[in-house]
Amino acid sequence: MPNKQRSAFTLIEVLIAIVLLGIILPALYETVLLLRNSNTHLFEHLEKAKKVTQATDTLYLDLLSSDGNISIKKDDFSRVCIENTKNSLYALSVAKVCWVVLKSENTLLRIEGYDYHLPLQGEEKVEVNAVMTQVELFDVYYKKDKILVLLQQKAKDPITFMIQGIEKPKKKKKKKKTLKPKKRPIVPPLENNSTRPPTPSSPPPALT
Numbered sequence: 001m002p003n004k005q006r007s008a009f010t011l012i013e014v015l016i017a018i019v020l021l022g023i024i025l026p027a028l029y030e031t032v033l034l035l036r037n038s039n040t041h042l043f044e045h046l047e048k049a050k051k052v053t054q055a056t057d058t059l060y061l062d063l064l065s066s067d068g069n070i071s072i073k074k075d076d077f078s079r080v081c082i083e084n085t086k087n088s089l090y091a092l093s094v095a096k097v098c099w100v101v102l103k104s105e106n107t108l109l110r111i112e113g114y115d116y117h118l119p120l121q122g123e124e125k126v127e128v129n130a131v132m133t134q135v136e137l138f139d140v141y142y143k144k145d146k147i148l149v150l151l152q153q154k155a156k157d158p159i160t161f162m163i164q165g166i167e168k169p170k171k172k173k174k175k176k177k178t179l180k181p182k183k184r185p186i187v188p189p190l191e192n193n194s195t196r197p198p199t200p201s202s203p204p205p206a207l208t
Helices: 010-064
Strands: 071-075 079-087 095-101 108-113 127-134 135-143 148-154 159-164
Touching: 010 079, 010 095, 010 127, 010 148, 010 159, 071 135, 071 148, 079 135, 095 135
Parallel strands: none
Antiparallel strands: 071 079, 079 095, 095 108, 108 127, 135 148, 148 159
């Protein structure tokens, strides 16, 4: 007898396929969801790492492009002020840049402007950028021509770098004014204007 060709699946085969799909699809969905969450966390981590890298690069260029006039203070908040730097994010020819760590969430700020003072006054125009939060360590050491920077976020590896060749501006010595001796006026010799007759050398002859 000739073999008869099957034209369709049997009901049992369809039911078996449905059961298998019901088992495979949830596991496949969980795998896709896990991969998606993993990619999201990886993207966020890369974005944070990118921001940290940009921040350290900006700080590096701020210091490298300075004239050496750098002040470091640690009072209510750590701050490093670069009085004159050519590295401007806002197309300034020369800018004053301060890096400040605020107490709220230990936020690291970058403040750029012209000649301003901290704390800021109401009329001073500056650009403020929040660089990173949860900063546990921000120290800058400046000795001779070397600058050492230490930066660390919470639960992150510390970042350190050193810059050489940034000399502190030499203080101009005030020239002592030498007092020149006063010239005494030359007094001309006194002329003999006496009207008295000259004293005779011999007495006059006696009258008889």
